[in-house]
Amino acid sequence: MKNSVLTTRLSYTASEVAGQLIFCVVSFYLLKFYTDVYGISAAAAGTILLLARSVDAIDAPLWGILFDKTHSRWGKSRPWFLWLCVPFAFFGVLTFVTPSFGAMAKVIYAAATYVVCSILYTGINTPVTSILSALTGDTHERITLTSFRMFGSKLGVLIVNLTVLKMVTWLGRGNDRLGFMLVMPMYACGTVLLYLLAFRNLKEVVTSEKHRLSIRQSFAALHGNGPWFIIFFSSFFFWIAFVSRISAAPYFFQYVLRRKDLISVANSLDVISLATIVLLPWFCRRFTKRTVWVASLAGAIVSQVVIQAGVAESSSAIVMTGWSLGFLTSGVAMAIPFSTLSDSVDYGEWKRGVRAVGLLTALGAAFCLKAGSGLGGALPAWILSWYSYVPNVEQTQRSLHGIELSFIWLPALCYALAAIPVFFYYRYECLELRIRKELEQRRSMATAISSSV
Template sequence: MNGTTNNQRPALWERMSFGFGDLAGNALFGITGAYLIYYYTNVYGISASSVALLMLLARVVDSVVDPVIGYLIDHRILFGGRVRPYLKWFSLPLGFLTFCCFLPLPLGAGGRLAWAYATYLVMGVLFSLVIVPYGLLPNVMTRNREDRLSLSTFRMMGATLATFLVGSSILPMVHLFGGGNEKLGYPLAMAVAGAVGGGLALIPFFTCRERYELEANDSPVQVLLGSLFHNRAWVIVTIVLSLFYINLTAFYGLSIYYATEVLHRPQYFGGLLISMMGASKVLGVTCSPWLARHVGQKLTIVLPYILSAMGLALFAYGPNSAAYLVAVFGLICFFQGMTLPVFYAMVADSIDYGTAVTGVTASGMAYSVNSFAGKVAWAIGGSLSAAILGWGSYVPHAATQTHTARAFITFGFLGVPACVALLSVLIILLYPSEAEMTRILQPETPVEPQSI
């Protein structure tokens, strides 16, 4: 990675503005994760099996698109190797396509399915064109590991704030604009969300500075990919971060079903749980740098994940009291929030670690494949949520669901995240030690640890 003429560290305001990118990205992609399955099955009349297939097909498309974007960045084919211009050109189209995903065109069964497939697949491509370059910004903004953790903290503040907003504002907007008519309420609510999200995604383009250039690399794709899979740190953090997305889609995709069919509460209680997830994760994110400085990055993932798995058991077997459920779910999400800045700081570090140990610079490919893996996991989680409904013989609009359907919903909403947490603990223990990472990724100059 080549230096530029200005090697100043990112100021506080610049690090804060960086977080708006994931506020936008998480809001737009989170909306599809939280509400699109419900919209497709209960509002637009598409079968759960067709939705599950769509989620997997979208990731097949991503398997081509994401590495192509990484290749474009590594070979400087677009924008001279800069990453910020991608945000300029693709942020607003991403917001528009998010709106289109919820636009119920009056078509027949085949036409509805084709419209859903077309809009969701294009939305996924545009998301890649925004989120892959955005994710590489820390690598061109700073080489300092403390700064990268700080950038990741603000990024995750934005992401968790997006979760809160997705849970607290979307359904009220649907009801406000639709007056009980969800076919009217959803597109109007998504028009607002798409416009705001697309605008927010532009903020890092205007405020963040690229202080370092990504080195041009003329190596063929197979060499770039080969270097990634010889990068132990990158492989491990990619797997664990992908597992996190499966956990997230379980919470997003099944919260309404769990609230209405298992807890026998109104839909808004599912939205309340999502809102609590966002608010609690913000608190966890703010505590993450403090914990990482005291116990290291690996234990900042291990300890909170163990505690969150214990919290899921308390949630499942505790009383059906609104106050109890909201409080315990908030505690679960607080612990999970503590892991998030560390995940993304590890991604940035692992990219430079790979360059040091393999001698191959593959920054664009590394982040694009990492992003692709996360979206595959998101698709697996979304498809798994839809499949769980089918396996449990869930019947939309039924007055009451069978015991089997409720059991499957409970497993999807609570059991899957618990399994993800425990599996992640085992895998992250294989990540290089703090001493090894510090030895290989020496900062340019000694710096004192700083707060976010």
């Protein structure tokens, strides 16, 4: 039993590493890749990022409905690891291929490859979240599995940030276009292998309806689902904050702090969030989830203020302190929604009798992640364009102000907006034990009736 639990935890970790090997490069470096490597204007790059997120407004619920209709010998969520890993990896590579097109053709190519990559990421990442409710019915084990998942996320981010720019420089020999084209297939191979490992080892043991849910039934699980709406709005603003921060970071360290050498180091510090993520199960046993959640977002706001103090003092040490504090606190705020989403699935089943795990997780996790990430990338790009940013030259005071606005105050505002709905979560958190017991009774009765027929 212990080996089975450990295998499940490690395989769940692998599923997140798999996605991050490509998605981390997109989140951290795509905006700067578009403007400084492929030669697309900041305004056009921002529009591409937002376009992909607008498509997600359509494809996320469609994926969710498709997942709810999935009924295979492997379950509802697990088979998608097998079916989508190769297409996702392939388009992840194409997103960083740079054909020598004209200006407009470049924009069209970049938009097309990124949009398809984004759609496929929604399709393969949503099952990573939705399968959690099927792996166990224990809310505490779900938090533990989420911690393992976040470990995988941070491990993937660390691997990418420690290697990607160095490998691009080394393999490209000064030609970053060539470097990215050679590096991305390596990450893509790792992505495919790890998704296949997760597919092989993860098992769906908490069964939902055997029949395929209709669209109307899936959406019925949203009606009156208060915890889900809290998770949705908080996650949406969180991802705007988090991604705008990391998207603007290369510009900030190169032009404001004048420490381009710190970019890879700074992004690699994302791994220190594991210090708080591994303690998440302990935090949630000692305090309410709401308290832990709000405290983490408040800490993220404070981190941005510390960075501003570092800018005012022209101190790299203070800036890096604030930057590190931001990762420590935001890691918890990133992790909690993934576990609470499974609880909202239980809530929907308890209240409406419908376990729409696909739709609820597609909208609550994938849509928020993708829409928030898109705006988190687009808003800094538009701010840079508005403040007359020109790549690879000495920046004016106006453009430097735009970089600071994108990097410091936009994330701080969105972290604050993410905290507001969380204050109302406790009323639903109090119901979790009751919901779990009543659902177990319902399932036992349903099994007994089915056996007697």
